[in-house]
Amino acid sequence: MTGTTLKRIAPQLIILAVVLLLNFIVFPDFFSIRFQHGRMFGSVIDVFNRGAPTALLAIGMTLIIATKGIDLSVGAVMAIAGAVAASVVTTGAGWVPAVLAAMAAGLLCGLWNGLLVAIFRVQPIVATLVLMVAGRGVAQLITEGKIMTFLNPGLIHIGAGTVLGIPTPILLWIFMGITVTLIVRRTALGMLIEAIGINEISSRLAGINSRVLLVTVYLISGFCASLAGIVVAADIQGADANNAGLWMELDAILAVVIGGNSLLGGRFSIVASLLGALIIQSVNSVILLSGMPPEFNLVIKALLIIAILFIQSPAVKHAIYLFRASAEPTFKDEPVVKENGAEKESVS
Template identity: 50%
Template sequence: MSAVFARLIASRLFWPIVMLLVLFAINLIAFPGFFAITIKDGHLFGSLIDILRNGAPTLIIAVGMTLVIATRGIDLSVGAVCAISGAVACSIILGSPDPANGATVAVAVTVALAISLVLGVWNGFLVAVLGIQPIIATLILMTAGRGMAMLITEGQILTVNSPPFKAMGSGFWFGVPIAVIIAAVVFAVAALLTRRTALGMLIESVGINPEASRQAGVRARGLLFAVYTFCAFCAAIAGLILTANQTAADANNTGLFLELDAILAVVIGGTSLAGGRYSLAGTLVGALVIQTLVTTVYTVGIPPIATMVFKAAVVAAVCLLQSPTTNQALAGFRRRLALRAGKGIAAS
């Protein structure tokens, strides 16, 4: 039993899950009905549903960010891509004679996603072809992207009145928020493509040693193009959800600092920024920790401006628990437990 517990502690998911359970406990103490889920008009409502719905954009971006980080890269432009995606969609809807038409919304969403693919290819080109450091390459679009969104919206907040578009952010399908369903689909597709095929192993090989993987015949350049394009695609989906939820395109605030939340979710989930092995399951837990932390701040009455401080504290705690020093200490503890277990068996 002690050996099983030691292996459990050594898991990268152990401390993030513990942190999530602690946050749940704090919310339950502050609000006894925290776990209650009710059905109104055939739709699910409750604090847990709110966490899933509000955390969906972060999870979607974090999935793409996980694959980028696994290649030893980073994408700081996802927040700007969110703003561009929302601005493009709202501009097309407002320019249509019938904003409530489903076909109009479909065209707006398709164009926004197509532009995000172009932006992702641009990031991939800078990193894979020109060899620019990922943090610098994506910083270019992070800076210019907000300006592009401002040009699209002409510096205004574009408010749209389109029920089909609004449904992406606040609608329900079979009682479940559509945003949650979209996030689940993105997560499932990424998991299937990377864990049920050789794609995940190839991505990890590029992150561990790009030169060795190239000599082994892995097309590292194509993989880099793929992960940066997919990350931008995920950011565009998240941007559409955020914009639809607000029913307005705000070039200044849509997706603001969302790249930081996505990176925090990936790090909390145990994926190393040095590249290589990654965990989509860990990213899921990390995104839930981030959103639950935000909910906790509001539940216990802490001023919202202190949210970033608490995020930093949680990330620092999880990273310290997952640090090499802590892992070595846990490994020594596991060896001692195994030794004691062996002595107990010998004595019996």
């Protein structure tokens, strides 16, 4: 990780450290980790584990917001993916066909959103709102309006199993985060996405195929949402179309914004968004451990959104710029000194 990257994510690291410290103050055994029955246990492990769905959603949401878009349908796509996985596995098929079918459903949803935005030029908030409303209905049709349970060990392992003692969801979101980050930063894809977010018309004039890239980022978002849906369904060993992924799109957007990514598009950082997801889950944890009502969670998230939007507003940014400009020292002309009888102006 370069020095520039560390400087970029320094605020998120500080916020995460503060929130984790609050958890430690409320619950002194917060950082205690124990290994039992081949599995790691501990409150800090739970933060990384329970934050997996939000982290997965944040990966795709980061790319979409970088293009100056938004995806309000990720919660509904989670419900669809979970319903598809449960319905396939309950027919007697193995967990592999169930997972592949759920991923295909997520990609199909992403393709639908991408076509509406890129080809038919529907505003992203409207295009994804359609699937947000209709998608949950589709999930309810798949499950016939009831919670569809399953006992397939392979599928359950994705949400509740471990690999070398580490919960599988943690490894999944870390793997996806590293993979997507390498793809967008080791290739020109990240730069092209940022170019579209800054000015799509100029990027098209420069020869960038913005339509293909827009469809691609919505496909990635749909795929990440399907993974999150599989994790949630595997964790509860069932598909709950009514509650799976409910309001998760707001957590994903909040994670991206907490990560310092602008809603106006352009430069982005997936690592910062993942830290934002961990901050959200850490806030949830401190509220739970402190015994406060869960409703405080929604209030705190609302206050975080207001504070971040306030900081990102053009008026505040301009005021900060003027303050920095006024705080910078002014260099006056240095005195002229004589050297060997001749006048010589000192050079700074």
